[in-house]
Amino acid sequence: MGGMAEHNQLIDAVNIRTAIRSFDDEPIDDDTARQLDMTLAPLNLLGDLHLQLVRNRPQVFAEANASGHLRNAANYLAVVGPKNDAEAKERAGFYAERAVLAATLRGLGTLWVAGSWDRAEAARHCHIRNGEELYLAVVIGHPEHHVERLAKSYEELAEFQRTHRPTKSFEQFTAGMSDEAREAAPAWFKAGVEAAMKAPSAMNRQPVTFTYNADDDTAAAHIDPSAGDEHWALNDLGIAKLHFQIGAGQGQWAWGDGGLFLHK
Structure with a gap:
């Protein structure tokens, strides 16, 4: 394969x-x-x-x-x-x-x-x-x-995934960015965030945010301390990073809170 x-x-x-x-x-x-x-x-x-x-x-x-x-x-x-x-x-x-x-x-x-x-x-x-x-x-x-x-189609399963639970918005997932920066961010970054929005997290707290830095064309992932997820935040950070990487396509993360994603 x-x-x-x-x-x-x-x-x-x-x-x-x-x-x-x-x-x-x-x-x-x-x-x-x-x-x-x-x-x-x-x-x-x-x-x-x-x-x-x-x-x-x-x-x-x-x-x-x-x-x-x-x-x-x-x-x-x-x-x-x-x-x-x-x-x-x-x-x-x-x-x-x-x-x-x-x-x-x-x-x-x-x-x-x-x-x-x-x-x-x-x-x-x-x-x-x-x-x-x-x-x-x-x-x-x-x-x-x-x-x-x-027996359900992929479309039916994907629609259920999209609508079955409340999720934080794209804006909340990119809380450290201005509207202008969001608009200007590349398609791979937006696709990465959208995939991360579908990631599981402890108690569905979704404690990870992402930012894009145009100067060096990197993304960063951050633990949001206000999510109240201190026990499982590192695990949830890893899950969210995987989903982002799959959504963004080729690229690799550095580990850690604030770790950078280099898109290839």
């Missing part, structure tokens, strides 16, 4: 991914699990992370399933990385969201969870090496009524 074909598929995944809270009770089969593990292996190498797929552990979500907040949640991506490492938390958001988009293209449903799970129970079922910690989890599985869902 060429780079361009893969990139177009990732844009499709960005445009149809939504948070799924209700799952069918059909397990993730061995073949699908193998394919997901094959996706995780290079992401772990690139990100120096320890992302893992854990199947058939409904007890991790027992309380949320019982309360109706989740339904039939039983599998998760364990987002594991180095302890006390801010950059690793950002990389975890970036690379685990890449796995989320791969799962989306396979017709699976996902949900990043900060609460709604038993962290201690989850930690018992994944491998956490010395010097590592479990940051967060992503619930994964077949969405409820997934057979009917698979």
Whole structure:
């Protein structure tokens, strides 16, 4: 598969991914699990992370399933990385969201969870090496009524993504820019921001803003301290950066709050 074909598929995944809270009770089969593990292996190498797929552990979500907040949640991506490492938390958001988009293209449903799970129970079922910690989890599985869902067109799924939840506006996502600067910004920057607007974030707080600097043709990503997302902001920064990069096309981020994106 060429780079361009893969990139177009990732844009499709960005445009149809939504948070799924209700799952069918059909397990993730061995073949699908193998394919997901094959996706995780290079992401772990690139990100120096320890992302893992854990199947058939409904007890991790027992309380949320019982309360109706989740339904039939039983599998998760364990987002594991180095302890006390801010950059690793950002990389975890970036690379685990890449796995989320791969799962989306396979017709699976996902949900990043900060609460709604038993962290201690989850930690018992994944491998956490010395010097590592479990940051967060992503619930994964077949969405409820997934057979009917698979019959929906790309356009129907993209329209649902666009309208299913409130989102901050383009202006809020580019809060550090004037109207003139927004207007003058290149198409790649606008496309990047629009893709980032579709990114998941803890408690849907969307704590990341973007600016464009015409002098050196770079973008920057910033954590918005007023979003009240101090616990998960670095993870959300990584997720938003991935979505921006996919939307913008070719280019690369520097890690960190205020990190620059060089468009290629």
